[in-house]
Amino acid sequence: MIIIGEKINGTRKKVGAAIRERDAEHIKQLALNQVEAGSDYLDVNAGTSPSREPEDMAWLVECIQSVTDCPLCLDSANPEALKTGLDLVKKTPIINSVSGEKSRIEGVLPLALEYKTGLILLALDDEVGIADNAEGRLKIVHRLVGLAKDGGLREDQLYVDPLVTAISTGDQNALITFDSIKSVHEAYPKAHVTCGLSNISFGMPLRSLINQTFMAMCIQMGLDSAIIDPNNSDLIGVMLAAEMLTGRDKFCQKFSRAYRSGKITKEQK
Numbered sequence: 001m002i003i004i005g006e007k008i009n010g011t012r013k014k015v016g017a018a019i020r021e022r023d024a025e026h027i028k029q030l031a032l033n034q035v036e037a038g039s040d041y042l043d044v045n046a047g048t049s050p051s052r053e054p055e056d057m058a059w060l061v062e063c064i065q066s067v068t069d070c071p072l073c074l075d076s077a078n079p080e081a082l083k084t085g086l087d088l089v090k091k092t093p094i095i096n097s098v099s100g101e102k103s104r105i106e107g108v109l110p111l112a113l114e115y116k117t118g119l120i121l122l123a124l125d126d127e128v129g130i131a132d133n134a135e136g137r138l139k140i141v142h143r144l145v146g147l148a149k150d151g152g153l154r155e156d157q158l159y160v161d162p163l164v165t166a167i168s169t170g171d172q173n174a175l176i177t178f179d180s181i182k183s184v185h186e187a188y189p190k191a192h193v194t195c196g197l198s199n200i201s202f203g204m205p206l207r208s209l210i211n212q213t214f215m216a217m218c219i220q221m222g223l224d225s226a227i228i229d230p231n232n233s234d235l236i237g238v239m240l241a242a243e244m245l246t247g248r249d250k251f252c253q254k255f256s257r258a259y260r261s262g263k264i265t266k267e268q269k
Ligand code: THG
Pocket: 006, 007, 009, 012, 013, 075, 096, 097, 120, 161, 164, 195, 196, 197, 198, 199, 227, 229, 232
């Protein structure tokens, strides 16, 4: 799995305050904790108003890169903020994200093509928003994959996000995501499929139980990347078990190593 650490997100209260107060230590610690836990990328979302976002993004990128070389996933809809980040990164980043929305196709896609970055494609557009079935989401994905490939990106640079909506607002919502993951995986075997998983449990009790179960089922369908909290060892345990059980862990090595190192822990009796 390609793990994108989610914690450096200014819409989280403490992180938002750290960004406003330029509390570099707080951000550095979040970066280091997530890298140590095995993040492949660190999501960077300043979560601030458009006028402040470019300078906040610049500060975050420099702050993170002062303690780690882990590549970044620049999470913004604001082309100015993205460009600021793109000019500072040391390693090829992922841009999070383009969608079928006109503003993003015009503002974000050209940056990904120019800087030859990884790119997350969100299955939504201006016309339908988030479709309530996999066919509708796939239609948007086909269009975006076409545009990205025509612009020179390889399929393996693309991360399709079929989107997750809360199960509390629609009892078919997880199934729609499963169908979408499976269809994307079949249509574009070299592309990655990613998502932010925790939306599924919004408005429900026992959120972590729901998130863990959902993650295992998404992995079965072909999910190979996730935007998650890598320091949540219960969730990482489920991820490693699901990868092993779906034939993605040769000789069960990754699972065994994680167990021996104490990264995933003994069941409580
Ligand atoms: N798809 C894509 N990008 C995304 C999302 C997505 N970016 C933002 C978001 N969704 C994923 N990132 C987060 C970040 C934080 C949380 C959830 C999703 C979150 N944090 C809790 C908090 O702040 O209290 C708990 C975190 C913790 O356990 O510490 O809920 O879907 N492409």
